[in-house]
Amino acid sequence: MGMPSNPTEVPKGNFNGFKSHFKHDILSGFLVFLIALPLCLGISLASGYPAVAGIFTAIIGGLVATFISNSELTIKGPAAGLIVIALGCVQEFGFTGGVDPEKDFQAYRLALGVGVVAGIYQIILGLFRVGVLMKLFPSAAIHGLLASIGIIIISKQFPVLMGLSPQGAPLELLASIPSFIINMNPRVGLIGLLGVAIVLSYGYINNPRLKVIPAPMLMLLIIVPLGTFLGIGVEGTYTFNSQTFELGQKFLVNVPGNLLNAVTLPDFSGITTETGIKYTLLFAIIGTLESMLSAKAIDQIDPWKRKTNLDRDLLATGMANTLSAFIGGLPMISEIVRSKANIDNGAKTRFANFYHGMFLLLCVALIPGLINQIPLAALAALLVITGYRLASPHEFITIYREGRDQFVIFVSTILGVLATDLLKGLAIGIAVKIIIHFIRGGSVFSLNAKIIPERDQSITIFLRGSIIFSSWIPLQRQLQRFLDDGKRVTLDITETKLVDRRVMSKIEDWKKIFKDKGLELNVKAMYTSIDE
The missing domain is CATH 3.30.750.24 (STAS domain)
Known part of the structure; x- marks a missing residue:
């Protein structure tokens, strides 16, 4: 963790801080950019959005939210925790997964309309300082929600890692994992499994010079040349073990050569439908909860113990989300993994977030051809690992140690989400919490x-x-x-x-x-x- 050189001097994200801490912030911003690039691409594609959508989100988060929020060390961008919501939104609006590109594009525009309205809701919450209400959601229910999202991410991305694209419910897909392994596309599966191995083994690297490169980028530096060597993006087929498998551009990332051509305006015709209302609430509520949890967690490890004004940060996130959705971006939050890396890389002020957004803008504007060489299986590998971390056995053990009541709420939320959807699952977790509360002689919204x-x-x-x-x-x-x-x-x-x-x-x-x-x-x- 980056420690203060002078404990009595608290860095501030003002003009003086911009000048004084330029070297620290731009270096950290660059290193966070190396982490963010593959994650933004992977989260976008897993959400059913174009690959560039996540880049738009992080750019807006860096260039806009930096100057509104007072959070000095958080990094704004797309998050794996919102994948399930974004994907569910486009699917209910008619997303076909590439079968009908015209329908997919319309579903994407309808989802953008929902994103704009959700961002406006967050602005209202921030202006009226009702962010405190979000902090009252039961912790065990929130962790159960995130764990269930992790399980769903694994179920959806493991087939992509294997070079397959089956559809189905999360539990059905999880049960099919042995079948996915047996029927995988060998070259694509090799890319995906090697990507997982590289990221997981990163912690065992002892060479400090090599560890300057973040794990996701180190993985891409190895996987992209290997994918080119194996001809992953070359249209055609190959035979392995007497079976024929496809290769081609559909196994690689696809971002437009001109960034302006990727700008997409929202369609607001779906915001008053049942689907529109449901996903507006999900984006606003879950996004706000995740963002606040991340901001508070980063405050706790800030070397200078600076505190984020959560209402102001919510206002910044809402404004950035509204603008992001207007140009074709995913919803954003204060993202915990990139924010933690920002601290570890020695960031001093909020301008590290600004530089991370600027580097992403330069990258996608100047070298889109290089980005288009990234195999989708490599991005799926990152997301499978992210999903595992959200729903790891350690998470279950930690909640269990907090008490039986907490564990019951945690598991109830997970089962509720997997059996229904995110909003109903969260409601089930809260209901279980309240039932336990009544059993123990409590009352709701009153103080004995x-x-x-x-x-x-x-x-x-x-x-x-x-x-x-x-x-x-x-x-x-x-x-x-x-x-x-x-x-x-x-x-x-x-x-x-x-x-x-x-x-x-x-x-x-x-x-x-x-x-x-x-x-x-x-x-x-x-x-x-x-x-x-």
């Missing part, structure tokens, strides 16, 4: 508390019952009131049946807020009262 003023002008708040995500709004209101009054506060949770870990995390944040004001916020607790 007794407030006692002490003789020393301090306040004691006795909490009772179950305190979950929906209880946080009234509790936060009380804390804000006593903070404004200059009171010291003690939260007594010894009589609670359960306190959600997400609420406890927010209480810890408020301890720091009180401390910054020269006040105290203390918690009197028993270990058994914390979320089971």
